[in-house]
Amino acid sequence: MLPSFELTSRTITHRPDLGVLIVRWHHDAETAVLQADYQAMLATAEELGCARWLLDVRRREGADPAMGAWASNVFYPAAAARLLPQRLRLAVLTSSHIIDRFLDDPVQKEYVAYMLAPERPFVARSFADEGEAMKWLGEG
Numbered sequence: 001m002l003p004s005f006e007l008t009s010r011t012i013t014h015r016p017d018l019g020v021l022i023v024r025w026h027h028d029a030e031t032a033v034l035q036a037d038y039q040a041m042l043a044t045a046e047e048l049g050c051a052r053w054l055l056d057v058r059r060r061e062g063a064d065p066a067m068g069a070w071a072s073n074v075f076y077p078a079a080a081a082r083l084l085p086q087r088l089r090l091a092v093l094t095s096s097h098i099i100d101r102f103l104d105d106p107v108q109k110e111y112v113a114y115m116l117a118p119e120r121p122f123v124a125r126s127f128a129d130e131g132e133a134m135k136w137l138g139e140g
Helices: 031-048 067-084 098-105 106-116 128-140
Strands: 004-006 010-015 022-023 052-056 089-091 123-127
Touching: 010 031, 022 031, 022 128, 031 067, 052 128, 067 106, 089 128, 106 123, 123 128
Parallel strands: 022 052, 052 089, 089 123
Antiparallel strands: 004 010, 010 022
């Protein structure tokens, strides 16, 4: 069995056989809790030397623009810098419902465009299928 780190809002699992860190949120949470989750995720990734992440956000229905701004503009660029020389690769596993809601909201749409832009110091893609997400992570 692979090691997992359980917390109330999410689970972090390292798959050394695939070189992937898998983070699954069990439910949505307040911004401060999510930011702490992200910091724990980065600390784990640094400890393991793992820059390929599967982020399962299917149960995070909330779309807090403040969280999107912080993750896109602050957290991911800082995480990418801290994981060098590896390039941070993010596969975001989400539902079509969440994607549609983000694309319908002009503020969230801006954060999605920022995240997916090729000039970022990290590479990110959104997926509805976990198998496709893992395949993409394995290509990087």
